[in-house]
Amino acid sequence: MLVAIDTSTQSIGIALYDGVQVLAEHTWRSRNFHTVELMPAIAEMLARCQVSPKQLTGVGVALGPGSFTGLRIGLSAAKGLAFGRNIPIAGVPSLEVLVAAQPGLRRPMIAFLEVGRGRFAWARFRYKNPSWGQITETKVDDIKTIADTITSPVYVAGEMGAEERRIMGRKWKTSQLAPASACLRRPSVLAELAWDKLQVGHADDPVSLSPIYVHTLSNIPE
Numbered sequence: 001m002l003v004a005i006d007t008s009t010q011s012i013g014i015a016l017y018d019g020v021q022v023l024a025e026h027t028w029r030s031r032n033f034h035t036v037e038l039m040p041a042i043a044e045m046l047a048r049c050q051v052s053p054k055q056l057t058g059v060g061v062a063l064g065p066g067s068f069t070g071l072r073i074g075l076s077a078a079k080g081l082a083f084g085r086n087i088p089i090a091g092v093p094s095l096e097v098l099v100a101a102q103p104g105l106r107r108p109m110i111a112f113l114e115v116g117r118g119r120f121a122w123a124r125f126r127y128k129n130p131s132w133g134q135i136t137e138t139k140v141d142d143i144k145t146i147a148d149t150i151t152s153p154v155y156v157a158g159e160m161g162a163e164e165r166r167i168m169g170r171k172w173k174t175s176q177l178a179p180a181s182a183c184l185r186r187p188s189v190l191a192e193l194a195w196d197k198l199q200v201g202h203a204d205d206p207v208s209l210s211p212i213y214v215h216t217l218s219n220i221p222e
Helices: 034-048 068-085 094-100 143-148 162-169 187-199
Strands: 002-006 011-017 022-029 058-062 089-092 109-116 119-128 131-134 139-141 154-158 175-177
Touching: 002 034, 002 068, 002 187, 011 034, 011 187, 022 034, 022 187, 034 068, 058 068, 058 187, 068 089, 089 094, 089 187, 094 109, 094 119, 094 131, 094 154, 094 187, 119 143, 119 154, 139 143, 143 162, 162 175
Parallel strands: 002 058, 058 089, 109 154, 154 175
Antiparallel strands: 002 011, 011 022, 109 119, 119 131, 119 139
């Protein structure tokens, strides 16, 4: 039984997965109340599913990039569960969670998520059956800069509000915007990815596991 935790941005997600079925999944938009909302939400999810913390066999956590504070809170909670129950932990990059849920397409994809102050972490991906693979480094830019890179047909998925959709929509001849339902990072997808890592023995060291912070990316100064 694995619990998945994603606090990369203001969109928080948790899920419970037994290797066969997603027993529960909960996502919500937080106004930076991650600290007070996360652990009670996990406790409530377990209680509703009649699952004891003693039944947990693994933890999956989204590593970012994303909000500095949000990532620290999510990873601290995941490590606390891993240490407290003496169970393995698996970290998964947050863009990988978003990308894994997208349909296979011939055109490449731009995927991005909020990192604060009007900036987005983003990268390009290409589909090669059975999965998407990243083909550029992850960068951080404002939405107009990302849109300016679009010169040929591309699929766009990510945290898009009305303004982001308007800007990306100007590229209507070359870009296909994913629907809102496909732009939400699904904690159930995170759970499956983390489960698969643990099943092949790729657990992370809970002591050294750390978030992917914005300042570590290639085009952001230290």
